[in-house]
Amino acid sequence: MKALFLRDLRLAIRAGGGFGLGLAFFLIVVVLVPFGVGPETEVLRRIAPGILWVAALLAALLTLDRIFALDWEDGSLALLATSPLPLEAVALVKAAAHWVTTGVPLAVAAPVLGILLSLDGSVAPVLLISLLIGTLGLSVIGTFGAALTVGLRRGGLLLSLLVLPLYVPTLIFGAEAVRRAGDGQPFGTPLLLLGGITLGACALLPFASAAVLRINLKASA
Amino acid sequence: MLEGVEFSVASGTALVLRGANGIGKTTLLRTLAGLQEPLAGRIEVPREDLIYASHADGVKAALSVEENLAFWAEVYGRPLDGAVFGTFDLEDLRGRLAGTLSAGQKRRLGLARLGVADRRIWLLDEPTVSLDRASVAAFEGVLRAHLAAGGSVIIATHIDLLGEAEVLELEPFRAAVMPETADEAFL
Numbered sequence A: 001m002k003a004l005f006l007r008d009l010r011l012a013i014r015a016g017g018g019f020g021l022g023l024a025f026f027l028i029v030v031v032l033v034p035f036g037v038g039p040e041t042e043v044l045r046r047i048a049p050g051i052l053w054v055a056a057l058l059a060a061l062l063t064l065d066r067i068f069a070l071d072w073e074d075g076s077l078a079l080l081a082t083s084p085l086p087l088e089a090v091a092l093v094k095a096a097a098h099w100v101t102t103g104v105p106l107a108v109a110a111p112v113l114g115i116l117l118s119l120d121g122s123v124a125p126v127l128l129i130s131l132l133i134g135t136l137g138l139s140v141i142g143t144f145g146a147a148l149t150v151g152l153r154r155g156g157l158l159l160s161l162l163v164l165p166l167y168v169p170t171l172i173f174g175a176e177a178v179r180r181a182g183d184g185q186p187f188g189t190p191l192l193l194l195g196g197i198t199l200g201a202c203a204l205l206p207f208a209s210a211a212v213l214r215i216n217l218k219a220s221a
Numbered sequence B: 001m002l003e004g005v006e007f008s009v010a011s012g013t014a015l016v017l018r019g020a021n022g023i024g025k026t027t028l029l030r031t032l033a034g035l036q037e038p039l040a041g042r043i044e045v046p047r048e049d050l051i052y053a054s055h056a057d058g059v060k061a062a063l064s065v066e067e068n069l070a071f072w073a074e075v076y077g078r079p080l081d082g083a084v085f086g087t088f089d090l091e092d093l094r095g096r097l098a099g100t101l102s103a104g105q106k107r108r109l110g111l112a113r114l115g116v117a118d119r120r121i122w123l124l125d126e127p128t129v130s131l132d133r134a135s136v137a138a139f140e141g142v143l144r145a146h147l148a149a150g151g152s153v154i155i156a157t158h159i160d161l162l163g164e165a166e167v168l169e170l171e172p173f174r175a176a177v178m179p180e181t182a183d184e185a186f187l
Helices: A004-015 A021-037 A041-064 A066-075 A076-079 A087-116 A121-148 A155-182 A188-219 B026-034 B065-077 B084-087 B104-117 B135-146
Strands: B014-018 B050-053 B122-127 B152-156 B165-171
Touching: A004 A087, A021 A041, A021 A087, A041 A155, A041 B152, A066 A076, A066 A087, A066 A121, A066 B122, A076 A087, A076 B050, A087 A188, A121 A155, A121 A188, A121 B152, A155 A188, A188 B065, A188 B152, B014 B026, B026 B050, B026 B122, B026 B152, B050 B104, B065 B084, B065 B104, B084 B104, B104 B135, B135 B152
Parallel strands: B014 B152, B014 B165, B050 B122, B122 B152
Antiparallel strands: none
């Protein structure tokens, strides 16, 4: 399992791995918002949590289809499926690798971009923590979507349609925690619920991902 | 696709699958490997002793030859034995990125996975495609050594490999009616 994790990290960082793609997309979207909305600090501060969260969510979506597609194309996935690694572990490890290469950089960059949107400095820790927790959930849910669409040509669009509705609870509680922190209200409850969603996804979805991978592998001959 | 196929393979022996394109050699091997389930019948194979080599090599272009093999060695819980590079004639290519290899070299790298995994039963699907004559001969030597060590090989191939091995011609087992494939995936 460690070998697979390290391999996926290495592949993501090397040429053609798509590392930084999500991060660059995130930067651009957030920088574009003040141009569209106008420079009023008060308006920007109010919409900042939502903008940061929606942008992070879309950025995480960008690289989802690579989770299994490359291993599918070169045959590694079938070989992994017949190897001693359980497919459930493969799904979980791949989600974790996606989180480390996509979610964590997003979460780290978000407080810096928050300054662009006149977000209060005191909100930065909550923003960071909520994104760290939330993007792990997004990666695990996204891995399930990637497993569902793995054999499909041009499955990326279908993947977005399948996964985005599943991202709604994470988005609601994540952005809510940041908003409350900005208003000086207690933000523990949304953060806990966010953690609950992520933990639930981590516990259940690898099994679902493995099941659909098996079906997809069966159908491909 | 196939119907009524029956065979057993003892340790130390090989079985060569033969038949026209599309008859179901790959399907049979995938079924043995556990990627598909048979529509009917029984398979008795020790899953933990199997290793399957498909048409595709499962080689990562962005990793070096050594990194590719080290990954599979760790997946199969084995130390990476340096001798395998010599066996599959990869010694000079160790540090090269797999993406820069030729088709035949890539194939040798894909087959070297068999050497690092140390499994008893090898399921091979057209392993000699894109190999040159010398490499085929070398690979035949690897197969013989594996058989001599008590391993077994089930191999689908069109060339004359392992002349002494038992041959299973699949043509007589062609199923009269192709089964419905639409629901097959969800059985």
